[in-house]
Amino acid sequence: MTDQQHAPAGPGRPDPGPGGEPRAHEEPAATGDAAGVELPQRFRRDRRYKMLGGVCAGLGRQCDMDPVIFRVGLAVLSAVGGLGLIFYGFVWLLVPFEDEEENEVRKLMTGQVDGPALAAVLFALVGCGVFLSLLNNGTVLAFATVLSLLLAGAGYWSRRRGAPAPDPLAVQAAADAPPEATAPPVATAYPSWWRDPIVKDGTHEGGTGYLWGPSDVPDRDVRAAVNIAKGYPFRPGTPPAPRPRPRGPRRTGGRVFLLALLAGGLGTGLTWDDQPLGTSLQIGLSYALVVFGLGIALSAFAGRTGAGSVILAVITAALLAVSAALPKDIGTHWARTTWSPASAATVRKSYDLGTGEGTLDLSRIRPAEGRTVSADAEVGIGRLRIVLPPGVVARLDINAGIGDIQLPGDTSKDVDVAPRKHTRVRLGPAAGEEKKNAGSFDLRLRVGAGQVEVIRAAS
C-alpha cells in the first residue's frame, strides 16, 4: 500500500528530510538491493541530508521524523540555555557518519584535525559556557527541560509508531498538488493511494486520510524519485520486527529484585519502631543485599542475572555503608520535648534527644552568686532551643555538625547552613544589668544536623 512519503522541509528547500526517503520494503524487487532496508538500528549522522553536521538529519532518520523539527527544537534549546549546542556538539563529536567507522573525537586524537571536528568542539564548548551562565535561571532551565522532553517524546513516539510524524507542510503540499502530475516514474511498481477509490469526505479506501501523518502519501520529491531509480536503501514504513533474542537461560533479575525489595522492606519495617534510624535501615539493606547476592550466585547454575542486578546490588551496598555510618542516636521518630528544670539544683548534667525538637528552658533558673550551672544538651537531627533567663552571663560552646546556629540578636531569617560549625560565645547581660560576681551558665550544645537556637526570655 505504501511506497513513499512526502516531507519537503520547506518551500524551495532541497532537503527532503528523512520522510523524503521513499519506503519500499514491501516491494523489495523494485529497489534492487533491498538488503539495506531496515530502520536504522544504530544512530548515525546522515551525510546526504545534512545542513551542518548531519546530526538533525540523522536524528530525523532514526526517529522517522522531519529533521526540521529537531533543527528548530535544538535551535530554541541552544538559545535558551545552551543545551541544544551541548547536545549537538557532543553528538557531532561522538557519533560517526553512517558510512564511517571512526567518530570525530577519534579523528582528532589521531591527528586528523579538520574543520568539522573543530566546529563540533566549538559547539560543545560554547554550549557549556551558555549553559553554565544560565544555570541559576530556573525558568529557563525548566523550559529547556520540558522542550527536550517533548522532543525526545515526539521522536520516540514517531519511531514506535513506525509512520512519519505529522508534517503540515507535507500534508498541505500533498493536498494541493495533483498527484498524477508529479508521480515518480517508478511509482507504477507500487500500489498507491491514488489508485484507491476516493470517497466523498476526502479520504480514500485502503489508507488513512490526509491529515495527521498519512503513512502512504506519495512523495513527489524529485530527488527521492531519483533515489528510487538508483536503488538506495530505503526505510520501511513499519518498524522492523524486533531482533530475535539470543536464546539463553531465562532472566531472573526481575524476580531477584522483587525478592530483595520484599526482604529489605520487611527488615526495615519490622525494626522501625524499636531501633535507631541507622540500624533499622542497615538491617533492611543488608537483607536486601543478601538476597541480591544469593540470586546472583544462584544464576551461576540456573537462570540469568545481568549487569542490572549487579548495579542494583552495588547501589544497595553503598546505601548500606551510608546507613552504617549514620550516628546511632538518630531515631526514627520526630519528638518534641521541653525540659524546663525549676531550679539550679534540678538541672541535669545532660539532655539528649535523637530526632526532633528539644527545648531546654532555663528561664526560671537564677544561678546563685558566684555559682555556675553547667549542662550538656544534644540533639541528633532537628532543633535545639535554649531559653536563657534575662541578665545572666552564659558561656556557650556550640557544635553543629551540619546546620545553623542562631544567637540572640540574629533574625530568624538569618539562616546560614554550613558543615562543622563550632562557636564559643559568651553572652553577657544587657548593659547596666551586669552585676559583680553574678552566677552564670556554662552550656555545651551539640546538634548533629539541624539548628541550635539560643534565645533570651523576656524579663
Add this chain to the structure above:
Amino acid sequence: MPRHEFWPGRLIAGLALATAGITYAGDAGGWWTTPWFVIIPIVAGGLCLAGAAGVTGRAVRRRRRGRTPASASSASSEPSA
C-alpha cells in the same frame, strides 16, 4: 528452571555480595561490630575477583569446546558442580 553451564563469575560476585550483607546484618543484630568502610573492599574485591573468574571460565569453556567440537553441545549443557 533448567540448569545451564557453570558461570563462576556470577557465583563469586553473588557470594561476595551476600557476605557483605551478612556482615552488616550481624553488625545490626549486635553479634559483632563492623565499621562502615568494610563494605568497600568486600564488594570491590569480590566484583574484581568475579570478573577475573568470569573471563577465565569463558576462556576455559571456549578452549574445551575448541578441542572437542563434536561434544560442544553436550559440554555446554552439562550441569557443573
